[in-house]
Amino acid sequence: MSTFNEILQNEYVIEYNLKAKKDYSQPKVYDANGDLSKRWYVYYSYREPKTDKLKRQPPIYKGANRFDTKAERLEILMAYKLALKKLLSQGYSPYENYKVTEAKIEKIEKEAIKDKSLLPKTNEYNVREALIFALEQKLPYLSRRGKINIKGNLKRFLTWLKDQKLDIITIKELKRREVSIFLNTIKKYDKHRNLTDEPVNAKTRNGYRTSLSSLFSQLVSDDIVAYNIITAIKKLKENPKKHKSYTDSQIRVMREYMDDNDPYLRKFTQFIAYAFLRNVEVCRLKVGDIDLENRRLYVQTKTEAQEVVPIIESLAKVIEQMELHKYKSTDFIFSDSETCGEWNVSEKTKTNHFYDRFAIMKKELQLDTDQTLYSFKHTAASNLYNSLASEGKADEQVLTELMSFTRHKTKSQLRKYLRGIGASLAKDYSNKYTIDF
Numbered sequence: 001m002s003t004f005n006e007i008l009q010n011e012y013v014i015e016y017n018l019k020a021k022k023d024y025s026q027p028k029v030y031d032a033n034g035d036l037s038k039r040w041y042v043y044y045s046y047r048e049p050k051t052d053k054l055k056r057q058p059p060i061y062k063g064a065n066r067f068d069t070k071a072e073r074l075e076i077l078m079a080y081k082l083a084l085k086k087l088l089s090q091g092y093s094p095y096e097n098y099k100v101t102e103a104k105i106e107k108i109e110k111e112a113i114k115d116k117s118l119l120p121k122t123n124e125y126n127v128r129e130a131l132i133f134a135l136e137q138k139l140p141y142l143s144r145r146g147k148i149n150i151k152g153n154l155k156r157f158l159t160w161l162k163d164q165k166l167d168i169i170t171i172k173e174l175k176r177r178e179v180s181i182f183l184n185t186i187k188k189y190d191k192h193r194n195l196t197d198e199p200v201n202a203k204t205r206n207g208y209r210t211s212l213s214s215l216f217s218q219l220v221s222d223d224i225v226a227y228n229i230i231t232a233i234k235k236l237k238e239n240p241k242k243h244k245s246y247t248d249s250q251i252r253v254m255r256e257y258m259d260d261n262d263p264y265l266r267k268f269t270q271f272i273a274y275a276f277l278r279n280v281e282v283c284r285l286k287v288g289d290i291d292l293e294n295r296r297l298y299v300q301t302k303t304e305a306q307e308v309v310p311i312i313e314s315l316a317k318v319i320e321q322m323e324l325h326k327y328k329s330t331d332f333i334f335s336d337s338e339t340c341g342e343w344n345v346s347e348k349t350k351t352n353h354f355y356d357r358f359a360i361m362k363k364e365l366q367l368d369t370d371q372t373l374y375s376f377k378h379t380a381a382s383n384l385y386n387s388l389a390s391e392g393k394a395d396e397q398v399l400t401e402l403m404s405f406t407r408h409k410t411k412s413q414l415r416k417y418l419r420g421i422g423a424s425l426a427k428d429y430s431n432k433y434t435i436d437f
Helices: 004-010 070-089 098-111 127-141 144-163 176-184 202-221 248-261 263-275 279-284 313-321 347-365 375-389 395-406 411-420
Strands: 028-030 041-043 045-047 054-056 187-189 195-199 296-299 307-310
Touching: 028 070, 028 127, 041 070, 127 144, 127 202, 144 176, 144 202, 176 202, 248 263, 248 347, 263 279, 263 313, 263 347, 263 375, 279 347, 375 395, 375 411, 395 411
Parallel strands: none
Antiparallel strands: 028 041, 045 054, 187 195, 296 307
């Protein structure tokens, strides 16, 4: 009797339907980041009839972990993955009667071609196939924003490759020089998504380089290519946008303006200043992330999956005014309705919402171009640094204490940051001169 596991192990089908079905997620290969000491497998989810929710199904191993090389494991798991895709596209359900499954499998067996090869040998992957495969391996481990970036960057690269008739050459034939040409010729889009003749800035160009390097690293891990051709392509020097700190008088003027015209914006800036958060990190906060009793909040930061941030007394007073107990734990702290609630839009849309509100005040008060919402964080750091230094503490002691506020990992990072925002400046050295200029 044929079984589902037998068809996965023994039947190789080269024609399959890639169209996603709402009842299941596309099967994927878990390769343990190339670690052969761990188990590799194929995984997927299927909609459970009783709950109508996608439920993770048991992983599919089927002897793949007996192989000792990455290439062998990858080849057989890719075979299982594509065979499973075929079954699912034909209507297979892990919750159906085995006789129904058997009938579907027998039908597929009759359609299978004599050649048992399900996928090309690893040295026969063309550029498009290889990069799309690498993307599939990467996506499960990326953030939502990371997925958007790498998908968009790869899509543009594949379009360029097709225009150059390079998308169908084997992945091993692609040269570093060709990738460099792509990176050096990327042009900007205008606001209507039309290409211009203006090249992208260094940061954007480096972003494409990072995406492609990540994909090639995956291909190296999977023994599809021998080395990452992107690593030898140098990053361009970036000129990061500066965020100039505010003066004490500017803070007072802005505070009065926001109290009179936009109190909600002031609450937003207080989270930035009192908790040392980025704008997007404030936008990510939900009611359930706030533990007012133990004076801590949990935030997804740029460098950490989740970080615990202390709630100081000044911020606690702001939070108490927001009456979070009236809302669900899944509600966002800030939204476009000026209260806690659902806000199911992109993070870019959220940050732009508060930038737009800030821009009104910025124009009204004639603030400098490089004074932004982010400047509240820099101003807070400068203020605390000078306050601690004024207590007569040694510089090392000041940095140690300040690190617990700003959450920098090392003192060298903190010193560089303080120099960059103009907080750590040399004392007046007028009396050191021996001549007058």
